[in-house]
Amino acid sequence: MSFDVTAIRKQFPVLKREIHGHTLAYLDNAASAQKPQAVIDAMVDCFENSYANVHRGLHTMANETTEKFEQARGRVAEFLGAAEANEIVFTKGATEALNLVAYGLMGEIEAGDEIIISQMEHHSNIVPWHFLREHFGAVLKWVPVLDDGSLDLDAYGALFSKRTKIVSLTHMSNVLGTINPLKRMAKTAHEHGCLFVVDGAQAAVHFPVDVLDIDADFYVMTGHKLYGPTGIGALYGKRECLERLRPFQGGGEMIEDVFEDRITYAEIPHKFEAGTPPIVEAIGFGAAIKWLSAQDRTAIEAHEMMLYNRALAGLREINSFRLIGDAPDKGAVLSFGLEGAHAHDIAQILDRYGIAVRAGQHCAQPLMERFNVHSTSRASFGIYNTVDEVDRLIAGVKKARTFLS
Ligand SMILES: Cc1ncc(COP(=O)(O)O)c(C=O)c1O
Structure with a gap:
């Protein structure tokens, strides 16, 4: 079995949507995922x-x-x-x-x-x-x-x-x-x-x-x-x-x-x-x-982790970036903070570029307390996400870093 992200994307009508003049980059899959035409x-x-x-x-x-x-x-x-x-x-x-x-x-x-x-x-x-x-x-x-x-x-x-x-x-x-x-x-x-x-x-x-x-x-x-x-x-x-x-x-x-x-x-x-x-x-x-x-689930997992690793490498270039969650065995969920910047502000700036991420406590208050944070920003990857969307995320967070300094 093979995996073709372009073919997958065609099956999700909503991914054609534009947000503030940009093609939607939906990176909020851990909250809820989009639906394929088959559903x-x-x-x-x-x-x-x-x-x-x-x-x-x-x-x-x-x-x-x-x-x-x-x-x-x-x-x-x-x-x-x-x-x-x-x-x-x-x-x-x-x-x-x-x-x-x-x-x-x-x-x-x-x-x-x-x-x-x-x-x-x-x-x-x-x-x-x-x-x-x-x-x-x-x-x-x-x-x-x-x-x-x-x-x-x-x-x-x-x-x-x-x-x-x-x-x-x-x-x-x-x-x-x-x-x-x-x-x-x-x-x-x-x-x-x-x-x-x-x-x-x-x-x-x-x-x-x-x-x-x-x-x-x-x-x-x-x-x-x-x-x-x-x-x-x-x-x-x-x-x-x-x-x-x-x-x-x-x-x-x-x-x-x-x-x-x-x-x-x-x-x-x-x-x-x-x-x-x-x-x-x-x-x-x-x-x-x-x-x-019916999809190749091994290939999907590899694709999602490739996106995660690319996003992490790019975001790590930002000096005030803090990753929350770096366990050896983990899936494609990237929670992070930028020192001095509120997670909600980061999410709102990303939204202006058409990028949807989550910000907040993620219904996990004891965990927020454990890591001594009030909230985090979270990008979570799904089957239809692309390298281009990851690169837009990295660029968007870098811009947010500049605006929120
Ligand atoms: C780990 C985990 N458990 C439970 C839930 C609750 O799922 P639902 O809101 O669909 O009942 C969520 C939703 O965010 C979740 O991420």
């Missing part, structure tokens, strides 16, 4: 030709829509290497999936039970566990981040006690780009009898994931970062782990029977999918996975 077409086709509610119908369009919806579930399962499609629950995104797990486990948490998370987590993998702290007296224990942006694995091993119940970690940091050695971390967690939860919101986009190889009990992902639509994500859980969770929301579709004095729940995954699901979004998500899976 747009799949969603429009559903609306235009065969749309109905799922799982309820005895009519043709309901059956067609249900088939496509369940086909999308199958695609997610295959994409993650799950043992069966029923181990995939559709959610609104990674955030809802992590909340679902935390909520589902609340019956198992008693005061003093411990949950291990890390300093590099996105708020969506922090706040749901704080809820268990607030309501049930769980204790949060934090894996420290080393200066290069990798996790302190010795400290991780030392955090476990007889009270540790859950470990929940990101596969790839949205700020540092660090890719964590989850296989060995899961092994340690399981040796201590803990559940191992993974936030794969960033990782699933950039390299193939195998949940069985990691031995993750739960793995979450989100559609909109993976060239799919918003409003859809997925929770993978081993069958026995999903069966162990209490349902997250109540309503139609998630029950087997409802009586005046009792209810019985549907089987997994439907037990966790109360109400009408995001049908068209799930179909779009399935189309995104199909589209991405």
